[in-house]
Amino acid sequence: YPQRHHLEKQLSEFNLTAIKSILGSYTKVLFIRDPFQRLISTFMQGMGTSPSFSSFVQDILDSGQHNASMTWKPLVSLCQPCLIQYDYMVMFGFLRQELGHLLQQVGLSVDSHLLEFTDNQVQWTYTWLSEQMFSELSLQQKKQLSHFYHWDLSAFPFSSSFLSD
Numbered sequence: 001y002p003q004r005h006h007l008e009k010q011l012s013e014f015n016l017t018a019i020k021s022i023l024g025s026y027t028k029v030l031f032i033r034d035p036f037q038r039l040i041s042t043f044m045q046g047m048g049t050s051p052s053f054s055s056f057v058q059d060i061l062d063s064g065q066h067n068a069s070m071t072w073k074p075l076v077s078l079c080q081p082c083l084i085q086y087d088y089m090v091m092f093g094f095l096r097q098e099l100g101h102l103l104q105q106v107g108l109s110v111d112s113h114l115l116e117f118t119d120n121q122v123q124w125t126y127t128w129l130s131e132q133m134f135s136e137l138s139l140q141q142k143k144q145l146s147h148f149y150h151w152d153l154s155a156f157p158f159s160s161s162f163l164s165d
Helices: 016-024 035-044 053-063 075-079 095-105 119-136 139-148 150-155
Strands: 029-032 088-091
Touching (some): 075 150
16 A cells, blocks of 8 residues: 555554555455365374374364464454455365466566466365374364355355365
8 A cells, every 4th residue: 555555554453444455456366275175284294293083173173263373273263354355265176277367367477486386286185185184183173264264264165175074
C-alpha cells in the first residue's frame, strides 16, 4: 500500500476503511492445503515432540484451537476468507497448473523452471502417507480432528480429505 508502506504496520492496526483500501490495492492469493496433510507434514518435519503421530494429534487436540501453532491452526482462523475477498486460491497438489495461470493473470512471465513441480508424485505420496497415518488414529481422534477442522472443511474444497468423512 504505497502511502502507508513506510509505516510498517500490521493490517490489524488500521481502521476498517483503510483496511478495505489497502486490500483493494493488492492481488490477494490464498494458498491452501488439506488440514490432515498439513498435520502430516508438520509431524514429518519433526516440529512436534511426540514419538508417534497419534500422540502428536492428541497433543494438538488437547491444546485446543486457541493455543494451536500456526503450522496446524485452522486456515479459516489464519486467513479470514469470510472477511477478505481473495482474488485467487491455489491448492497444494495443483501448483503446476494453478501457478502458471496465476502468473499470467497478474502479468508476470511464466518461467519454465518455476513450474517444475511434481504434483502427481506429491499427491501419490500424501495419499499413501494419509492412509498410513489415519489408520494410527482412534475413532475418537478422527472425530475430534474433523471437528477441529470443521470450518476449513466447509470453507474449502477438501472433499477428498480423510477428515471429510
